[in-house]
Amino acid sequence: MFALFILALIPLRSAYAVFDDDEACLLCHKYPRMTRVTEEGAIRSYYVMPEVYANTVHRNVPCRDCHTYIKELPHKPVKEGVRCDTECHSIKNPATGKPFSHEVIYNAYRDSVHGRDKNVEGIESDKPYCVTCHTNPIYDPNEAGPPEHVIGRCVLCHENEKFVVQWYKHTSRRIREVKRSPAEIVQLCASCHDDKKLVKRHMDQAEKEGRELGRKFPIAVKSYNESFHGKLTNYGYQDAANCLDCHAESDNYYKSVHEIRPSRDPLSPVHLNNKVETCRQCHRLADTNYAQLDPHPTALPGDGEFRHMAEFIYHIISVITIIGLVGLSMIETYGRRRDGVAFRLKQGTSWRRKSKRGRDRVI
Numbered sequence: 001m002f003a004l005f006i007l008a009l010i011p012l013r014s015a016y017a018v019f020d021d022d023e024a025c026l027l028c029h030k031y032p033r034m035t036r037v038t039e040e041g042a043i044r045s046y047y048v049m050p051e052v053y054a055n056t057v058h059r060n061v062p063c064r065d066c067h068t069y070i071k072e073l074p075h076k077p078v079k080e081g082v083r084c085d086t087e088c089h090s091i092k093n094p095a096t097g098k099p100f101s102h103e104v105i106y107n108a109y110r111d112s113v114h115g116r117d118k119n120v121e122g123i124e125s126d127k128p129y130c131v132t133c134h135t136n137p138i139y140d141p142n143e144a145g146p147p148e149h150v151i152g153r154c155v156l157c158h159e160n161e162k163f164v165v166q167w168y169k170h171t172s173r174r175i176r177e178v179k180r181s182p183a184e185i186v187q188l189c190a191s192c193h194d195d196k197k198l199v200k201r202h203m204d205q206a207e208k209e210g211r212e213l214g215r216k217f218p219i220a221v222k223s224y225n226e227s228f229h230g231k232l233t234n235y236g237y238q239d240a241a242n243c244l245d246c247h248a249e250s251d252n253y254y255k256s257v258h259e260i261r262p263s264r265d266p267l268s269p270v271h272l273n274n275k276v277e278t279c280r281q282c283h284r285l286a287d288t289n290y291a292q293l294d295p296h297p298t299a300l301p302g303d304g305e306f307r308h309m310a311e312f313i314y315h316i317i318s319v320i321t322i323i324g325l326v327g328l329s330m331i332e333t334y335g336r337r338r339d340g341v342a343f344r345l346k347q348g349t350s351w352r353r354k355s356k357r358g359r360d361r362v363i
């Protein structure tokens with residue numbers, strides 16, 4: 001039994017195989033107690049869990065390809081941060097043969113509204129850096145690998161099952177377009193664009209610099225949540241437009257999410273000239289009139305008293321209507337009970353008996 005138990009553990013262990021720690025960083029960093037109390041009094045952990053790290057997307061990248069500033073061991077206290085446009089020394093891009101880097105994405109990001117340097121202070125640091133949106137995700141060990149007949153075919157030439165499984169998963173999750181759910185995207189953008197203090201800071205700063213910001217900048221998330229798309233998405237519907245369906249291009253989605261532009265930029269998918277195309281992705285018959293419908297529909301103070309009053313009056317009317325409807329049926333039910341008409345589901349509650357008060361309906 002014990003032997004069987006050990007045997008059963010073997011595949012599990014190899015799934016969590018530890019990566020090659022050629023640079024011996026884990027000599028120190030594998031200890032859970034490697035923590036420090038910062039000047040602000042927070043506990044900071046320098047613990048890297050080898051068996052977790054070995055299953056992340058960056059597991060094949062040696063530590064110092066990212067932490068380039070560490071030049072000797074034991075190393076000095078670290079002041080710099082990891083930039084995401086550094087070139088890997090150890091990993092080549094098989095397509096070009098050149099050292100791999102995220103340069104293409106980085107350049108797109110740098111030109112976007114969110115572009116900033118790694119180490120910035122003050123108001124610039126409100127903008128998201130790569131690590132604000134991306135952690136170092138763990139591959140799901142339960143993710144389906146290739147079916148047997150595919151493995152059989154690839155192994156015929158490549159002679160190594162591990163290689164085949166790794167490349168199959170690498171490609172198939174891109175072909176299947178594994179990505180964030182609409183709710184996750186809204187949550188991500190809302191983490192900043194729904195932060196009133198952050199929004200205020202940027203409004204003030206823009207005014208000081210005489211810089212323009214989008215009309216809907218102060219209420220982007222609030223108004224989205226009030227829109228039809230927002231309500232559907234918040235109820236878990238997957239096909240209504242989320243922030244990136246409109247603010248990024250669908251043709252080149254994975255690059256475009258990194259080059260978000262303000263609506264006043266003619267290249268933005270929500271620029272006046274491009275809006276129809278953007279709506280047409282889903283509303284196939286949309287025309288210029290349809291595209292005029294506001295995806296951020298909350299009235300702004302500058303939208304005029306008329307719109308504000310119209311919304312207010314509709315609100316009052318709908319409340320009165322509902323109270324009236326419910327009230328009327330309650331009074332009706334009360335009256336019928338006084339007449340001795342019992343509520344019966346089977347054959348309805350019409351005036352089938354004689355009214356106790358002599359109020360029989362005359363037809």
Ligand code: HEC
Nearest residue numbers: 023024025027028036046063064067070073074075077078
């Ligand atoms: C001899 C032990 C030792 C080895 C080996 C070691 N480190 Fe460290 N590392 C430390 C200690 C101690 C700290 C905490 C320093 C401090 O108090 O700021 C640290 C902190 C760090 C930090 C965080 C610093 C910060 O303040 O953000 C990084 C990043 C880091 N090490 C990376 C590495 C990398 C990459 C390697 C391998 C090339 C490595 N370390 C090897 C001992 C070690």
Ligand code: HEC
Nearest residue numbers: 025026029044045046048058061062063066080081082131
């Ligand atoms: C793909 C790039 C990448 C690789 C590979 C990588 N790291 Fe990091 N590491 C980062 C980033 C990004 C941070 C966050 C700090 C920052 O932004 O500078 C970080 C933070 C750290 C920290 C500090 C945590 C803190 O609170 O400051 C330690 C310690 C660390 N890494 C150790 C390692 C070790 C050891 C390895 C190798 C096993 C490794 N890293 C591999 C990108 C990487």
Ligand code: HEC
Nearest residue numbers: 084102105106109114128129130133134179180254257258
């Ligand atoms: C505002 C948030 C945000 C920022 C900042 C950001 N990304 Fe992304 N990134 C995304 C989203 C959203 C996707 C689409 C995939 C998904 O939904 O996870 C994505 C996709 C990617 C992909 C494609 C992954 C794949 O499997 O095809 C890479 C690589 C990537 N980002 C790298 C970066 C790098 C490097 C930076 C910094 C220059 C960066 N990202 C900055 C949100 C962001």
Ligand code: HEC
Nearest residue numbers: 094095146150151153154155156157158163164165167168
């Ligand atoms: C008929 C033999 C054959 C079959 C079957 C085959 N390959 Fe290949 N594969 C090759 C050859 C030869 C190369 C290298 C030459 C080239 O780049 O064209 C290669 C290259 C690759 C590479 C690029 C590796 C690199 O680092 O450059 C990957 C990834 C790959 N194959 C994956 C697969 C997968 C996954 C399957 C099964 C779905 C598969 N191959 C089936 C012969 C084959």
Ligand code: HEC
Nearest residue numbers: 113126127128132188189192202213214217243247261262
């Ligand atoms: C880490 C915080 C953060 C996250 C996350 C974030 N943003 Fe931003 N966003 C900002 C900041 C800061 C600005 C710049 C305001 C300025 O120019 O002063 C900005 C600007 C913008 C602008 C341009 C505003 C204008 O009028 O110039 C748009 C559009 C935008 N973001 C959309 C998005 C979308 C869509 C997402 C989700 C994918 C997102 N943002 C996620 C912080 C964030």
Ligand code: HEC
Nearest residue numbers: 189193214215216217220224241242243246262263270295
């Ligand atoms: C159906 C398409 C659509 C969706 C979904 C959408 N937006 Fe917008 N967004 C627009 C349009 C169009 C504008 C320009 C509105 C105007 O100025 O009249 C805009 C404007 C903005 C602005 C003001 C800056 C600018 O570029 O004018 C921000 C910030 C913003 N949106 C963020 C978001 C966030 C965050 C989400 C998700 C919570 C989101 N949007 C969802 C279409 C959309």
Ligand code: HEC
Nearest residue numbers: 228239240241242245275278279281282290291292293295
């Ligand atoms: C990612 C797909 C997608 C995009 C892009 C999109 N919508 Fe929608 N929209 C939906 C879905 C799904 C519904 C739900 C009801 C339906 O099927 O008509 C909806 C409903 C609506 C509604 C309420 C129902 C109706 O038809 O009156 C309006 C208004 C609307 N969208 C306007 C727009 C506008 C304007 C744009 C472009 C700026 C746009 N949408 C872009 C998916 C999308």
